[in-house]
Amino acid sequence: MSTTEESLSKELDANLPNTNESLQKSFEQVIESRKQKDTSKVVVRFRAIGNAPILKQNFYKITASNKFQTVIQFLRKELRYQGSDPLFLYINSAFAPAPDEIVGSLFKSFNTDGQLIINYSTMAAWG
Amino acid sequence: MSVAVFDDIISKKIWNGKLPIQISLDPTENHAFTEPIFVILTLFFSYSCNSIDNMEASRCSYLPLVSEQLLHIYNGLDIEIINTEIWYDYEGEPLKWHYPIGLLYDMSGSKDRPWQITVHFRNFPNEKLLKSPSVEAAQDMFMSMMKQADFLRYGTTKRVMNLSKKDQSQLWESLSLDRYDEYWNVNQYLISDTDGLRYVPLRIYLPDQCPVIQEVVSFTNKGSSKLLGDVLNDILPDLFPSNLAIPITHGIQLPLDTPIDWASQNLSFADNFLHLIICKSVS
Numbered sequence: 012m013s014t015t016e017e018s019l020s021k022e023l024d025a026n027l028p029n030t031n032e033s034l035q036k037s038f039e040q041v042i043e044s045r046k047q048k049d050t051s052k053v054v055v056r057f058r059a060i061g062n063a064p065i066l067k068q069n070f071y072k073i074t075a076s077n078k079f080q081t082v083i084q085f086l087r088k089e090l091r092y093q094g095s096d097p098l099f100l101y102i103n104s105a106f107a108p109a110p111d112e113i114v115g116s117l118f119k120s121f122n123t124d125g126q127l128i129i130n131y132s133t134m135a136a137w138g
Numbered sequence: 139m140s141v142a143v144f145d146d147i148i149s150k151k152i153w154n155g156k157l158p159i160q161i162s163l164d165p166t167e168n169h170a171f172t173e174p175i176f177v178i179l180t181l182f183f184s185y186s187c188n189s190i191d192n193m194e195a196s197r198c199s200y201l202p203l204v205s206e207q208l209l210h211i212y213n214g215l216d217i218e219i220i221n222t223e224i225w226y227d228y229e230g231e232p233l234k235w236h237y238p239i240g241l242l243y244d245m246s247g248s249k250d251r252p253w254q255i256t257v258h259f260r261n262f263p264n265e266k267l268l269k270s271p272s273v274e275a276a277q278d279m280f281m282s283m284m285k286q287a288d289f290l291r292y293g294t295t296k297r298v299m300n301l302s303k304k305d306q307s308q309l310w311e312s313l314s315l316d317r318y319d320e321y322w323n324v325n326q327y328l329i330s331d332t333d334g335l336r337y338v339p340l341r342i343y344l345p346d347q348c349p350v351i352q353e354v355v356s357f358t359n360k361g362s363s364k365l366l367g368d369v370l371n372d373i374l375p376d377l378f379p380s381n382l383a384i385p386i387t388h389g390i391q392l393p394l395d396t397p398i399d400w401a402s403q404n405l406s407f408a409d410n411f412l413h414l415i416i417c418k419s420v421s
Binding site for chain 1: 289347348351354374382383418
């Protein structure tokens with residue numbers, strides 16, 4: 012390259028935006044944005060099985076980012092259950108999610124007609 | 139539409155994937171033995187403490203099964219462990235006992251061989267781990283995942299529910315005893331149907347305590363085969379396609395042109411879920 016070309020090239024390098032940094036989020040930025048809590052609400056419908064007490068109200072809206080543990084604690088409170096009273100919760104009469112699963116994900120995967128059906132019983136029903 | 143072929147060779151390699159582990163005691167916990175000792179264990183489900191070279195855990199297995207082995211060994215040495223709230227940490231981070239061991243290792247970002255983790259018998263971290271890490275609880279969680287996978291895959295859990303009690307138990311027992319054929323004798327009924335496929339049982343893990351991603355992912359794209367890259371582009375468009383990140387499972391970087399139905403058939407863990415970790419690319 013001639014000296015004019017070289018100095019022009021250097022000037023361009025110095026002044027052009029670095030495409031990676033300015034146009035695209037970094038890996039870390041994407042991760043941060045994924046950590047934002049999903050504040051949308053999903054409809055949960057409780058259904059009693061067997062002798063389990065029936066709630067006066069069985070539809071509730073729950074924030075999507077909550078863990079299933081929150082739903083368990085909420086139901087226990089509504090039923091006025093003590094810590095040692097047995098209570099088992101299932102989705103779609105089929106399985107018991109781990110308490111750390113996210114309500115929003117459960118809703119997306121398993122909702123029926125826009126409701127996440129949660130069955131509850133005082134005895135283990137579906138293992 | 140492509141019909142995913144079950145690849146026996148790959149499936150066996152996935153099942154047989156093992157991780158060398160070195161478990162050390164927490165020196166701040168007092169035990170019957172006074173010195174903190176490195177307990178180098180063989181965790182082959184036929185335990186024996188012969189050689190330092192032969193200590194491995196199955197990537198598809200779970201920590202409570204490792205604890206069961208530890209208890210056997212300590213009992214054999216006449217060391218009484220009263221507390222059964224056993225938990226493990228890697229570099230201070232408690233390890234989720236209901237996640238497969240291979241997933242935990244890949245999530246940790248550790249490149250250590252053997253993987254050096256610490257076992258604890260006290261001070262169970264209730265805020266960070268689910269309580270009661272027994273083998274029975276791990277089995278319950280495992281069966282719950284199997285049912286979730288069934289429901290996602292076909293829209294009902296009837297395949298799992300129609301298994302006899304004996305067959306249902308056989309799934310977990312064959313995993314805990316490392317019996318590939320016995321596991322697949324049952325599991326073939328759960329995943330070989332190619333009719334009525336709905337959604338891929340898939341979980342995606344991002345670093346840094348991000349919430350686990352489980353989205354609705356169909357097997358095909360308007361009748362034609364869907365690739366892993368398509369799935370990741372739908373779920374994480376900021377990361378795929380780009381050179382920022384790579385998908386890892388069972389310690390391998392997966393090519394983005396892997397058909398998702400093939401991956402689901404052959405690369406799932408024993409719980410019939412694909413567990414994918416997204417790592418930053420090292421470029």
